[in-house]
Each structure stands twice: as C-alpha cells, then as structure tokens.
Amino acid sequence: MPELPEVEVVRLGLDPWVAGRVIAAVDVLHPRSVRRQVGDIQVELVGTAIRCASRRGKYLWFPNADNDQALIAHLGMSGQLLVSPVGTPDQKHLRLRLKFADDGPEIRFVDQRTFGHLLGSTLVDDGSGGRVPEIIAHIARDPLDPLFDEKAVVARIRSRGSEIKRALLDQSLVSGIGNIYADEALWRSGLHGGARCEELSLAGISDVLHYAREVMTAALAKGGTSFDSLYVNVNGQSGYFDRSLEAYGRAGQPCARCGALIRRERFMNRSSFSCPQCQPR
DNA sequence: CATAGATCCTGTATGC
DNA sequence: TGCATACAGGATCTAT
Numbered sequence: 220m221p222e223l224p225e226v227e228v229v230r231l232g233l234d235p236w237v238a239g240r241v242i243a244a245v246d247v248l249h250p251r252s253v254r255r256q257v258g259d260i261q262v263e264l265v266g267t268a269i270r271c272a273s274r275r276g277k278y279l280w281f282p283n284a285d286n287d288q289a290l291i292a293h294l295g296m297s298g299q300l301l302v303s304p305v306g307t308p309d310q311k312h313l314r315l316r317l318k319f320a321d322d323g324p325e326i327r328f329v330d331q332r333t334f335g336h337l338l339g340s341t342l343v344d345d346g347s348g349g350r351v352p353e354i355i356a357h358i359a360r361d362p363l364d365p366l367f368d369e370k371a372v373v374a375r376i377r378s379r380g381s382e383i384k385r386a387l388l389d390q391s392l393v394s395g396i397g398n399i400y401a402d403e404a405l406w407r408s409g410l411h412g413g414a415r416c417e418e419l420s421l422a423g424i425s426d427v428l429h430y431a432r433e434v435m436t437a438a439l440a441k442g443g444t445s446f447d448s449l450y451v452n453v454n455g456q457s458g459y460f461d462r463s464l465e466a467y468g469r470a471g472q473p474c475a476r477c478g479a480l481i482r483r484e485r486f487m488n489r490s491s492f493s494c495p496q497c498q499p500r
Numbered sequence: 501c502a503t504a505g506a507t508c509c510t511g512t513a514t515g516c
Numbered sequence: 517t518g519c520a521t522a523c524a525g526g527a528t529c530t531a532t
Contacts, residue, residue: 220524220525220526221526222526251508251509254508255528277526277527293526293527294526295509295525295526295527296509296524296525296526297509297510297511297524297525312510330509331509331510331511332508332509332510332511332524332525333508333509333510334508334509334525334526334527335526379502379503380502380503381502381503381504385503385504388526390526390527397525397526398524398525398526487504487505487525488505488506488507488525489523489524489525490523490524490525502532503531503532504530504531504532505529505530505531505532506528506529506530506531507527507528507529507530508525508526508527508528508529509524509525510524511523511524512522512523512524513521513522513523514520514521514522514523515519515520515521515522516518516519516520516521
C-alpha cells in the first residue's frame with residue numbers, strides 16, 4: 220500500500236533512470252492502466268526527453284524537458300515501477316512498458332490489482348512559481364513539501380465537518396497520508412480517528428500533522444513499509460518499516476505505551492487500528 | 501458546495 | 517479437497 224514514503228523511495232530510485240532519457244515507445248499492455256488517458260499516449264510522449272522524476276503526495280510525474288507535458292503515474296494499491304534491462308522476462312502483471320532511445324533499461328509498470336494508472340497531462344502553474352500537472356492540481360501539498368503551509372492546513376482541517384481520520388486521508392487537504400500512516404499519526408497523538416475536527420484544538424491538529432510528518436520521515440529512512448512483495452522499490456526490494464509500526468496491523472497485540480490490546484474497527488470501508496486506552500473514543 | 505458512500509481489481513487467507 | 521466468502525484500500529464518481 221504505497222503511501223508517501225514508499226512513493227518517494229520509488230521516485231528516488233527512478234530519477235537517475237529517467238532524467239535526460241528520450242522515450243522511444245510506450246507499450247500499453249492493459250487498457251485499465253491508462254483508463255484516464257484521453258488522447259494517444261504514444262503521440263504525446265514518444266520522442267521527448269524526460270527531465271526528472273517528481274512527486275506530490277502519492278502521485279509521481281515525469282516532466283518533459285522540451286515541452287509543457289508530463290507523464291503522470293499513480294501506484295494505487297499494488298503498482299510497481301521497475302527498472303528492467305531489455306530482455307528481462309515479462310513480470311506477471313506487467314501493464315505498461317517504457318522503452319528508451321538509448322536502448323538502456325526499460326521502466327515497467329507492474330500492477331496486480333490495477334488500481335494504479337498512468338496518463339499524460341499538461342503542466343500548469345502551481346501558484347508558487349513551479350509547475351504541476353493539470354490533472355493533479357487539486358492534490359494538496361504533502362507534509363514533506365518545503366512549501367507545505369501548516370497553519371493554513373490546520374485551519375482547514377479544524378473547519379471540517381468530519382472525523383479527523385477522514386480529513387487526514389483527504390488528499391485535497393493534505394496529501395501523502397494513507398490508511399497506515401493515518402493510524403500511526405493518530406496513535407502517536409493519542410487521538411481516536413473518530414474525533415470530530417471541529418472539536419479539536421488547533422494545537423491538537425497541529426500535533427497530528429507533526430506526527431504524520433515524523434512517522435513518514437522515519438519510514439522513508441527505512442525504505443518504506445511493506446508487508447509482502449506488492450510494494451517494492453525500483454529494484455524489486457521491500458522496505459522494512461513494518462517492524463516499526465505501533466498500531467496498524469497490530470490488533471490483539473499490546474500497545475507499546477500502555478500494554479492495552481490494540482483494537483481493530485471498520486472505518487470508511489477499511490480497517491483502523493488504535494489503542495483503546497491511549498485513544499479513547 | 502461539502503460530505504458520505506459505492507466502486508473498481510485480483511491474489512491470499514479463512515471458513516464450512 | 518473444493519468452493520465460497522472476506523479482505524487488502526486510493527481516488528474517483530455518484531448520491532445526498
């Protein structure tokens with residue numbers, strides 16, 4: 220389940236393999252992986268050089284060096300972007316292949332559950348002198364972004380008429396946080412995800428965001444979180460932050476702070492893990 | 501407009 | 517053993 224740290228690991232791994240390279244072909248092997256693409260993806264991308272690998276929240280994009288277009292990629296739940304030498308046998312769920320004019324290693328999009336996708340997009344002004352793909356202009360800056368405006372985000376969350384966990388997962392408020400890191404940030408805060416935003420103090424919301432940044436930074440330093448082979452870096456290797464999780468996936472195990480048994484609840488059609496003692500409803 | 505819920509997908513684990 | 521069901525969940529779409 221790639222969230223910000225996992226996507227950043229992928230971005231870091233991809234950057235040296237895409238920067239300056241000219242796309243020679245885009246082989247689409249599964250239509251669902253390009254379901255949001257409107258025009259001909261070949262026409263849009265072939266013959267252009269990639270400038271670098273960029274990221275906001277859980278979205279990646281590769282801006283072209285010579286025009287105002289970019290290739291966007293989202294890993295969804297199970298997407299992988301792998302660097303594969305030409306001739307490497309096709310991976311089981313290979314959905315798309317980027318070939319380059321230098322005949323060097325391909326970038327392959329492998330995605331078991333096909334929640335991920337890629338598409339071309341034009342770049343627009345991001346409001347701070349930078350460029351961002353038009354398609355993801357509604358995605359908020361993430362807590363690791365130097366231009367993340369914490370005060371403004373805290374105020375927006377405070378005025379939300381919903382539970383705090385729902386707000387943390389809303390990528391138009393703050394991006395990059397998914398189910399795992401939301402639960403971890405809430406555990407560190409001692410807040411139950413069902414707490415109403417409008418009943419929290421500004422300082423309390425600020426704390427949750429600090430913890431979110433803290434836990435995602437720690438996860439990034441360990442190469443991200445993965446429970447199985449579905450999340451891997453560009454070399455196919457897994458991160459090992461799962462050993463550091465305090466709440467997520469630990470139902471029935473003792474809370475590291477107080478010893479109470481971590482509980483599991485359903486929320487927004489998915490599992491939430493919390494400590495009944497440290498995080499009362 | 502803001503918020504809540506349904507929906508897409510496939511491999512693995514579990515229950516009877 | 518085999519079949520059915522639950523589960524994992526990000527972001528978009530639809531409904532209220």
